[in-house]
Amino acid sequence: MPKVFVTGMGVISAIGNNTAENLAHLRKGKTGIAKAKYVNSNYADTRPFAEVKLSTEELRSQLNLKTTKGLTRTDYIAFTALKEALESSQLAPEEVSSEQTAFISASTIGGMCMTDQLYKDANLISNGSEYVESYPGSTHILKIAKEYKLSGIVDAINTACSSSANAIMLGAKLIKSGRATRAIVGGTDSIGKFSINGFNALQILSDEHCAPFDENRKGLNLGEGAAYLVLESEEIVRDKKIFAEILGYGNSNDAFHPSALSEDAIGVVECISRALKSAKITPEEIDYINAHGTATGNNDITELTGINKVFNGFPPFNSTKSYTGHTLAASGAIEAVYSILSINNNELYPSLNCKNAINTYNQFPITKFAKKDIKTVLSNSFGFGGNCTSLIIREA
Amino acid sequence: MEAVALKAKLKTQIIQYLNLLDITPEDIKDDTPLFGEELGLDSIDSIELIVLLEREYGIKITNPTEGRKVLVDVEQMAAYILEHSENLK
Amino acid sequence: MYIIDCYSISPQKTFDESFFEGQVEGFVGNKYHAIEPSYADLIPRGLLRRMGKAVRIGIGAGLPLIEKQKDIDGIIIGTATGGLDDCIKFLNQIVEYDEGTLTPTNFVQSTPNAIGGHLAMMSKNTGYNNTHMGIGTAFESTLLDAFLLFEEGEASKLLIGNVEETSQHHYNIDAYAGYFKTEEISSTELFNSNSKGSICGEGAAMFVVSNKKENALCKLVDVHQFTYPKSENIEERVSQFLEKNNMSLQDIDSLVLGFSGDNRYDFWYTNLMNSFPKSTVYSYKNLVGEYPTSSGFATWLATKILTGKKTPNKAIYKDANRTPKNILIYNNYLGAQHGFILLKST
Numbered sequence: 001m002p003k004v005f006v007t008g009m010g011v012i013s014a015i016g017n018n019t020a021e022n023l024a025h026l027r028k029g030k031t032g033i034a035k036a037k038y039v040n041s042n043y044a045d046t047r048p049f050a051e052v053k054l055s056t057e058e059l060r061s062q063l064n065l066k067t068t069k070g071l072t073r074t075d076y077i078a079f080t081a082l083k084e085a086l087e088s089s090q091l092a093p094e095e096v097s098s099e100q101t102a103f104i105s106a107s108t109i110g111g112m113c114m115t116d117q118l119y120k121d122a123n124l125i126s127n128g129s130e131y132v133e134s135y136p137g138s139t140h141i142l143k144i145a146k147e148y149k150l151s152g153i154v155d156a157i158n159t160a161c162s163s164s165a166n167a168i169m170l171g172a173k174l175i176k177s178g179r180a181t182r183a184i185v186g187g188t189d190s191i192g193k194f195s196i197n198g199f200n201a202l203q204i205l206s207d208e209h210c211a212p213f214d215e216n217r218k219g220l221n222l223g224e225g226a227a228y229l230v231l232e233s234e235e236i237v238r239d240k241k242i243f244a245e246i247l248g249y250g251n252s253n254d255a256f257h258p259s260a261l262s263e264d265a266i267g268v269v270e271c272i273s274r275a276l277k278s279a280k281i282t283p284e285e286i287d288y289i290n291a292h293g294t295a296t297g298n299n300d301i302t303e304l305t306g307i308n309k310v311f312n313g314f315p316p317f318n319s320t321k322s323y324t325g326h327t328l329a330a331s332g333a334i335e336a337v338y339s340i341l342s343i344n345n346n347e348l349y350p351s352l353n354c355k356n357a358i359n360t361y362n363q364f365p366i367t368k369f370a371k372k373d374i375k376t377v378l379s380n381s382f383g384f385g386g387n388c389t390s391l392i393i394r395e396a
Numbered sequence: 397m398e399a400v401a402l403k404a405k406l407k408t409q410i411i412q413y414l415n416l417l418d419i420t421p422e423d424i425k426d427d428t429p430l431f432g433e434e435l436g437l438d439s440i441d442s443i444e445l446i447v448l449l450e451r452e453y454g455i456k457i458t459n460p461t462e463g464r465k466v467l468v469d470v471e472q473m474a475a476y477i478l479e480h481s482e483n484l485k
Numbered sequence: 486m487y488i489i490d491c492y493s494i495s496p497q498k499t500f501d502e503s504f505f506e507g508q509v510e511g512f513v514g515n516k517y518h519a520i521e522p523s524y525a526d527l528i529p530r531g532l533l534r535r536m537g538k539a540v541r542i543g544i545g546a547g548l549p550l551i552e553k554q555k556d557i558d559g560i561i562i563g564t565a566t567g568g569l570d571d572c573i574k575f576l577n578q579i580v581e582y583d584e585g586t587l588t589p590t591n592f593v594q595s596t597p598n599a600i601g602g603h604l605a606m607m608s609k610n611t612g613y614n615n616t617h618m619g620i621g622t623a624f625e626s627t628l629l630d631a632f633l634l635f636e637e638g639e640a641s642k643l644l645i646g647n648v649e650e651t652s653q654h655h656y657n658i659d660a661y662a663g664y665f666k667t668e669e670i671s672s673t674e675l676f677n678s679n680s681k682g683s684i685c686g687e688g689a690a691m692f693v694v695s696n697k698k699e700n701a702l703c704k705l706v707d708v709h710q711f712t713y714p715k716s717e718n719i720e721e722r723v724s725q726f727l728e729k730n731n732m733s734l735q736d737i738d739s740l741v742l743g744f745s746g747d748n749r750y751d752f753w754y755t756n757l758m759n760s761f762p763k764s765t766v767y768s769y770k771n772l773v774g775e776y777p778t779s780s781g782f783a784t785w786l787a788t789k790i791l792t793g794k795k796t797p798n799k800a801i802y803k804d805a806n807r808t809p810k811n812i813l814i815y816n817n818y819l820g821a822q823h824g825f826i827l828l829k830s831t
C-alpha cells in the first residue's frame with residue numbers, strides 16, 4: 001500500500017488567517033481568545049471567544065469566488081483555508097477537479113451560524129432566504145464542489161468534535177486502498193448562537209480563558225476556524241515538498257454517554273491503541289501529543305487517564321485549544337496542521353493557562369516554548385456521541 | 397396558590413418537561429425521590445427541572461448546591477416555589 | 486461484502502412482512518411519514534423519552550439487528566441531516582427565550598452522530614464508529630467505508646445503514662429551496678406529474694454486512710459515487726462501473742431506480758433505463774418519498790428481491806419477467822450527487 005503524504009495545508013483560526021500567522025502566534029504563546037467582536041449573542045460580552053479576526057465581509061472580499069449566493073461565515077472560512085492548502089500543494093485546477101481526487105470535509109454548525117435567519121426560514125416567518133440550502137453542516141461540501149468543479153468522491157463526516165480527524169483518516173484510507181490518488185481533507189466551523197447556547201446549556205462554556213489540564217478548569221471557549229490538508233499517494237508526489245506522512249489512525253466509540261466520556265477512558269485507550277497498531281509503532285516512539293484538551297471537567301481528566309494507561313507515563317503534551325478555543329468539527333484538522341508545524345520546525349508550543357496540574361496525575365502540559373527533535377506526533381480528537389479518533393503523523 | 401394544587405400542577409409539568417413516558421401524576425408521590433429508582437432521572441434532567449422552575453415560576457437557580465437542595469422531591473420543590481416565586485405573589 | 490440481515494422502517498409497513506404480503510400504503514400530499522414499530526421492548530423509557538425521530542428510527546431499525554449478532558465490529562451510519570428537528574427545536578428555544586436558560590437535550594440529540602453514538606452506547610460497542618453526512622451520497626460513502634474496513638482486515642461484521650427524518654420545520658426550509666411539488670399529488674400519480682419537485686419522505690434502513698458468505702442474503706458487490714458530472718452520458722459511466730466488476734450491461738437483469746417525479750432530474754433515470762432494454766425496473770420513491778439517503782431503502786428493497794420476495798406491483802416500474810440475480814441501483818440527489826450500488830444473488 002502506498003504511503004500517504006501531506007503535500008499541502010492551509011489554516012485559518014483565531015491566531016491567524018494563514019499557516020504563517022498561526023505559527024507566529026504559537027511560537028510567541030499568544031492566544032486568539034478575546035472579547036468578541038463579531039459574535040451576535042447575549043453572551044458576547046460575558047464569555048470570551050476565539051473568533052477569526054476578519055468580518056464575514058472581509059473574508060468574502062478576499063476570496064474572489066464565482067458565486068457567493070447563500071454562502072455563510074462557515075463557508076468563507078472553509079474557502080479561505082482550502083485556497084491556501086491548494087496553493088501550498090501547487091495543484092492545477094484539473095488536478096483538483098479530477099475524479100481521482102476525493103474531498104472529505106466536516107462541519108457541525110454549518111449554516112446554523114445564521115441562527116436567526118434559520119429560525120425565520122424554518123418557521124415560515126421569511127419569504128425563503130438565500131440561505132435555505134445552507135443550514136445543515138454538510139452543505140458546504142457542495143458549494144466547494146461547485147466552485148472547484150470537484151467530480152470524485154465528495155463526502156462530509158460528522159462525529160461531532162472528532163469530525164475532521166475522521167476526514168483525515170478516511171482520506172488516507174482511500175489513498176491506501178487505491179480508490180483515490182489524492183484527498184483534500186479537513187473541516188470548518190464558525191461561532192453562532194446555536195453552539196454558544198448549546199454548550200452553555202450543558203454548563204461547559206467557561207466565562208474565563210479556558211485552562212486545559214488545570215485542576216480548576218471551568219470549561220471550554222468556543223472558537224472558529226478551518227483547516228485543510230492535501231493528502232497524496234507517494235506514487236504521484238514526485239519532487240513536491242512533503243510536509244509529513246499520515247502514518248496511522250485509530251477510531252473507536254466510548255459507548256458510555258451521549259455527552260461525556262467514561263471514567264475509565266475506554267474509548268480514548270482504544271483509539272490511541274488502534275492508531276499505534278495501524279502505524280506499527282510503539283508508544284515510546286511518540287515524541288509529543290497534541291491533546292484534545294477542551295478544558296471541560298470531564299474531558300481533561302479522562303484524556304490523562306487514557307494517555308496514562310497506554311503510555312504508562314506522559315509524553316510532552318499540550319492543548320492548542322488554549323489559543324484557538326474549541327473549533328468543533330475543524331479542531332482535528334487545525335490540530336493536525338499544528339502537529340505538522342511542530343514536526344517541521346522541531347518545536348513544542350506552550351499550552352496556556354494551566355496554573356495547577358490536575359491533582360490525580362500532577363502532570364503539567366508543555367508550559368514553555370522548546371526546541372526539540374520531533375519526529376512522530378499523536379493528535380487526539382473526541383466528540384459527543386462517544387466518538388474518539390487519534391491520528392499519528394510522522395516526519396517524512 | 398395553595399400547596400396541594402401546586403404540587404398537582406408540578407407533577408404534570410415534570411412529566412411534560414421531561415417527557416416521562418407511561419408515568420401519570422398519580423405515580424409521583426409528594427415524597428417520591430426525583431433522582432431515585434422509580435423515576436430514573438439523571439443530571440440532564442436536573443437542568444431541565446431548573447428550566448421548568450424558571451419558565452413556569454420565574455425562579456432562577458444558578459448555584460448548583462442550591463439546586464441539589466431543592467430538587468429532592470415534589471414536596472421540597474413546592475415548598476421552595478411557595479417561598480420564592482414572584483409569579484405566585 | 487455480504488448482507489446477512491436487514492431491517493427497514495419506512496412510510497410502508499416494512500418492519501414486518503406486511504409490505505410483501507401486499508399491504509401497500511398510498512399517499513396523497515407531499516409528505517410521507519414513517520410507520521414506526523413499538524419500541525417498548527427495545528428502548529428503555531429513560532432513553533426513548535429524549536429521542537427525536539431520527540435517533541428513534543435509527544435505533545429502532547439498528548438495535549434489533551445488533552442484538553441478534555454478538556460480534557459486530559463497528560457501526561457506520563449515513564444521514565444527510567440527522568436530528569435536524571431537534572436542531573430547530575433547540576433553535577426555537579434560543580429565539581423564544583432570548584438565549585435564557587435552555588434545556589440541552591435537543592442540542593445533544595441534534596448532532597448527526599447521535600444515532601451511531603446511541604447504537605454504540607446501547608450495545609456497548611466500542612468498535613469503529615463513523616457517520617457520513619455527504620447529503621445525496623452519504624449512504625454510498627457508508628458502504629465505501631465498510632468496504633475499506635473489510636479490505637484492511639479491520640472488521641469481519643459491521644452494522645451499517647441510513648437514517649433520514651422529516652419534520653414540518655425541515656419541510657418548510659426544503660420547500661423554500663424548491664425540493665417539493667407545490668401541487669397536491671397522490672403517490673400513484675407521482676411519475677406522471679411532469680412538474681418540478683418531488684415529495685418528502687423519510688426512513689431508516691439498517692444492514693448487517695459481513696466479509697463471509699455464510700448466511701448471506703445477497704452479495705453487495707461494489708459502490709461508486711460521483712459529483713456534478715461533466716457529461717450527461719450515464720451509459721458510459723455505468724459501463725465502466727460494470728466493467729470494473731467484470732460485468733456488462735447485459736448481465737443486469739434488474740434495476741432499482743430513483744425516479745422521483747421531479748421533471749428536472751428524472752431524465753437521468755430514463756437515460757440509464759434505455760441502456761438496459763431487457764431489464765425489469767423497480768421504483769421506490771412512490772412508496773417512501775424522496776430524501777438524500779433513500780438509496781438505503783433501495784438497497785433494502787434489492788436485498789429482499791434477491792432473496793425471492795415478490796414485490797407489490799406498485800414497486801414495479803417496468804416488468805421484463807426476469808429472475809433477479811444481478812441488481813443495479815442508481816440514484817441521484819437533485820442531479821448533483823450520483824451513486825451506483827451493485828448487488829448479486831448468492
